[in-house]
Amino acid sequence: MTMTLTKSDPVKTLARPLEGKTALVTGSTSGIGLGIAEALAEAGATIVLNGLGDAQAIETTRTELADRHAVSAHFHGADLSKPEAVEEMIRFAQDEAGGVDILVNNAGIQYVAPIEEFPTVKWDAILAINLSSAFHTIRAVVAEMKAKGYGRIVNVASAHGLVASPFKSAYVAAKHGVVGLTKVVALESAESGVTCNAICPGYVWTPLVEKQIEDQAKAHGISREKVISDVLLKSQPNKQFATVEEIGALAVFLSSPAGASITGTALPVDGGWTAH
């Protein structure tokens, strides 16, 4: 057997490995999702943003991201708790942005309460947004990815997809579910050029965590600093928040040709938390 190595443009290969690909990132109007969208755009991908928020602020985010990285950027405001809205968003990505080569299921919400006081509506919303929406998006795009022979699915789970903490029954259940879903999709698509992985961040400083700091400070009657050191970063051995840029860089790596053999994994980015 002979093999030919062809040299491609080194700048394109190294600096813009995702040129020609389209990435849909759910929950990318804020926090980790926006960080991932920035990193994928920097790597050359066309971006479809999704999320909730002020329409004018989202439009500014969209145009600035497109200009900064010289890529096309689109936005669809699907409420991911509604399966029919998810389907509409996928159709939009296919019709307006050229399909979904890279799917990042990132949108998520949190609610913290002991299980006996956990509101049923919060359980339903967390399961719908943090877990079921990933089922609906994957279900809608994976056949097209398989047909193309290339696809990257990155699910943003959590350290709470691997271990538990009290008072987060819905969140921990949903994130463990995301890790399980990741493994099944990886196995089902293993021979087709499609990979599916979960990123499992520990604490990353975003609006979602900021709200937890405020809530816990009120609930325990302690300062913000004490919540950060004694509650949040207690389990995170390096005592640092992870950054959205670190999560974005990992999503780019998984999406690039270099990530071709990584599938079915749950990758902690947690400063050692799950090494305990």
Ligand code: NAD
């Ligand atoms: P965030 O609150 O900053 O962002 C959440 C995003 O999801 C926003 O864009 C929001 O508009 C969107 N969203 C929420 N509900 C939605 C809905 N119904 N439909 C569409 N979009 C919706 O939160 P974040 O901290 O960036 O979290 C992003 C993901 O990372 C979540 O899945 C979260 O569980 C996970 N995560 C976060 C941390 C952390 O420490 N921040 C740690 C582990 C995992």
